[in-house]
Amino acid sequence: MSDTERLVVRSKLSDTVAAKLESLIVAGQLEVGAKLPNEKDLAQQFGVGRSSMREAVRTLEAAGFLRSSHGVGVFVVSNSPRRMGPVDQSLMGGFTMSDLFETRMAIEAKAAELAAQRLTDHHSEVLHSIIAAASAPGITEHDFVALDARLHRQVAEASGNPLLLYMWESISPQFAEYSHKVIGLPSRLERAHADHCGIVDAITARDPELAARQAHEHVAAVQRELQSLTSIERWRPEPRPTPVSSTGAGEGR
Structure with missing residues (x-):
């Protein structure tokens, strides 16, 4: 595999990991204020290399979910950050x-x-x-x-x-x-x-x-941040509609 092919694979993998990590934050399994495990442990938890994990974390930092504090660690700062529009390139x-x-x-x-x-x-x-x-x-x-x-x-x-x-x-x-x-x-x-x-x-x-x-x-x-933000926005599923209860549906007939 060429160096370029390795970079593409790593990029796609980091996008997938970023999406999974975001879903944990949005679902509340990682609460606002929580400190993430260190990079090595987090990479093992997700079954990826440290470089892919690092890029995934940077993607969610750019998206506003995480914030790094030098020498202290990475923290969850929002479970529903403000979405920025696409950057005009x-x-x-x-x-x-x-x-x-x-x-x-x-x-x-x-x-x-x-x-x-x-x-x-x-x-x-x-x-x-x-x-x-x-x-x-x-x-x-x-x-x-x-x-x-x-x-x-x-x-x-x-x-x-x-x-x-x-x-x-x-x-x-x-x-x-x-x-x-x-x-x-x-x-x-x-x-x-x-x-x-x-x-x-x-x-x-x-x-x-x-x-x-x-x-x-x-x-x-x-460059990776901009590419990853675009990829993660494409990946994110549309929110599911709130189901209408059978009682409510009957009352509406």
Whole structure:
């Protein structure tokens, strides 16, 4: 089986697990406020690998059912979250989010790898200052999106490759449009910030392989979230009509 085929199988499996986990929450078997078992135990409970379980949890975080608290665990926060409409995936210039994801994976993974190899004290200070600003309690979505763009541009600059920086700046209008469209997804800001922290930690640790992997996964994660949300909405059955009692039916005749 090819790597692509494995990813497709894992994606479909995580969608199924997300739907099953949601049904437990909606049915009240997992109550609001309940803490989920750790990832390993949860994966064993559902009979899947940890990667599929992790993606299923992220799907339900994006849908508003769950919330992760770093170092504490994952909690049920709603059994009937507000449904968001489908995200418009078209971007200015006739491009799509899929185009942007593929391009970002190519640019950002290499930029992060080179930044980890060529990091200067100046760029390290700037990256940490951006992370600190984004960590401010109560930060607005607008301000976070601006810092998000600044962070990715700074990584490209830190790569020391002016052409990579030029390529990043060429897609920055589409990136800004995309960011404003998805930042309102439940817990998206928190997950993006956690990913950014991981990327910067890898770069400042001067670990090129980890930096590239973190940057690639950062982009892939939100792409999977959007795909999974679409899949789980298609899967969810229509609510069954309330049965009419025989007495009520007789009285209505």
